[in-house]
Amino acid sequence: MQTTSRVTSTVTSDSYAKVIANSKRVRWDIEDDVIRGRRFDLHKPFLPAGLSLAGELGFLSAADRRLFSQVQGRSYACIFGMVERFISAKMLEIGRGHGLGDQIALEALVRMTDEEIKHQALFRRLEHLMAEDMPGGYRPAAEPNAVAVAVLGKSSWAVLALTLHIELFTQAHYRASIAPESSICPLWRDVFMFHWKEESQHAVLDELEFLNEDARLTPAQRDVAVDELIELVGAVDQILQAQAAFDAEYFLEAASARFAAPQEAAIAATLLKAYRWQYIVSGVMQPRFQKVLFATMTPAQAARVNGALAPLLSAVPAEPSPIVAQG
Numbered sequence: 001m002q003t004t005s006r007v008t009s010t011v012t013s014d015s016y017a018k019v020i021a022n023s024k025r026v027r028w029d030i031e032d033d034v035i036r037g038r039r040f041d042l043h044k045p046f047l048p049a050g051l052s053l054a055g056e057l058g059f060l061s062a063a064d065r066r067l068f069s070q071v072q073g074r075s076y077a078c079i080f081g082m083v084e085r086f087i088s089a090k091m092l093e094i095g096r097g098h099g100l101g102d103q104i105a106l107e108a109l110v111r112m113t114d115e116e117i118k119h120q121a122l123f124r125r126l127e128h129l130m131a132e133d134m135p136g137g138y139r140p141a142a143e144p145n146a147v148a149v150a151v152l153g154k155s156s157w158a159v160l161a162l163t164l165h166i167e168l169f170t171q172a173h174y175r176a177s178i179a180p181e182s183s184i185c186p187l188w189r190d191v192f193m194f195h196w197k198e199e200s201q202h203a204v205l206d207e208l209e210f211l212n213e214d215a216r217l218t219p220a221q222r223d224v225a226v227d228e229l230i231e232l233v234g235a236v237d238q239i240l241q242a243q244a245a246f247d248a249e250y251f252l253e254a255a256s257a258r259f260a261a262p263q264e265a266a267i268a269a270t271l272l273k274a275y276r277w278q279y280i281v282s283g284v285m286q287p288r289f290q291k292v293l294f295a296t297m298t299p300a301q302a303a304r305v306n307g308a309l310a311p312l313l314s315a316v317p318a319e320p321s322p323i324v325a326q327g
Contacts, residue, residue: 015208016108019201023111026197030122034194040129041185046073048181050321051173053274059263064255068267071138071251072274073188074130075243078140079279080195081123083166086148087202088116090159093152094209112205115198120144126191135254141242151232157217158228160210161293162236167203169283169323171196176322207292214296226301230308233280237312240279244272276315282323284309 028034040046045066049055052069060068095109131138151159174196178189217225248268252259259267283289294302 013102013104015204016102016105019108019204020104020111022201023108023115023198026201028194028197030118030125034122034191035125035129035187038187040133040187042070042133044183044185045069046185046188047076048177048184050177050181050317050319050323051076051274051278053270053277053317056270056273056318057266059259059266061257064257067255068251069184070134071247071254072271073185074127074134074138075140075247075275076278077123077126077130077191079239079243080170081120081127082140082142082144082147084116084119084123085144086151086159087163087166088113088120089148089152090156090163091116091205094156108205109209112202115202119195119198122191122195135250137253138250139246141246142239147239150235154228154232155221155225156213157210157222157225158232160206160213161229162232164203164206164210164292165283165286165289166279167199167206168286168289169279170199171203172282172286172323173278210292219298222296223301226297226304230305233308236279237276240275241272244268244275247271273315276312277317280309280312281315282321285323 043066045052045054047069049069052072054060054065054068057065057068091109091113095106095113098106098109151162174192178184178192179196181189214222245268248264248271251267251271252264293305297305
């Protein structure tokens with residue numbers, strides 16, 4: 001990763017107006033546009049191999065490779081529903097700051113909050129469908145409100161940096177991996193196509209508000225916020241470790257084959273690698289995220305962030321991924 005010189009915010013009402021126009025253009029409904037009376041096709045994968053890393057477990061049968069991607073797809077939807085709890089709360093909070101000021105900015109943030117609440121409802125709907133059709137025993141590793149309370153206890157700078165990271169990897173996953181993959185479940189692919197359409201506007205707002213917040217900080221406040229961002233990334237990794245462990249148990253119980261101990265260990269390790277790739281590494285490798293984040297930091301602060309990320313950066317696919325080129 002690299003560092004760049006400090007930047008200041010030049011946000012205008014026009015930037016927010018463009019987001020509003022795009023939000024109106026891509027607006028969708030959960031049942032009428034996304035679900036359309038369909039069920040998940042369990043004869044097809046959910047997550048493509050570029051995200052699930054199922055291809056790195058050569059001993060899996062075709063059926064168990066498919067199940068491996070479906071288990072991860074279930075957690076993918078669950079984790080997005082979880083993070084959007086704190087994102088919607090933070091955007092509601094930031095919107096209040098525009099309440100007696102720029103009404104165009106206020107409208108943009110209100111629309112984003114409404115869309116994030118809708119996304120939470122979408123992912124709850126998906127979990128209901130998957131719970132009916134997939135094997136029993138699935139467990140989420142974290143409770144959304146508890147996560148939101150912990151995240152929202154950090155500075156707005158740190159929360160907005162994490163949120164921008166999430167929004168950018170969401171776009172990269174869809175454009176580079178999900179959209180081009182014709183073999184995955186059509187409903188699952190459509191869910192993340194519609195999700196991507198609105199998240200593309202959210203990433204713009206995240207960047208605008210992050211730069212607004214950065215412009216308000218003193219150097220000392222920013223230094224504290226950098227450490228808080230590092231703490232948030234560590235907390236995300238703890239959730240991923242727990243979810244990978246739960247999902248390994250869930251997969252091993254539902255798989256058609258029985259595995260030797262070294263194979264079980266490889267399954268658990270690959271799940272954790274895949275989750276770190278999906279939710280941390282693929283985001284921090286986005287050129288746009290690096291450009292925005294590191295432009296706000298001193299070299300010493302950037303070195304702290306890079307040092308904290310270094311142990312996680314081995315979680316990349318064995319094959320080169322087009323996801324890192326997005327941004």
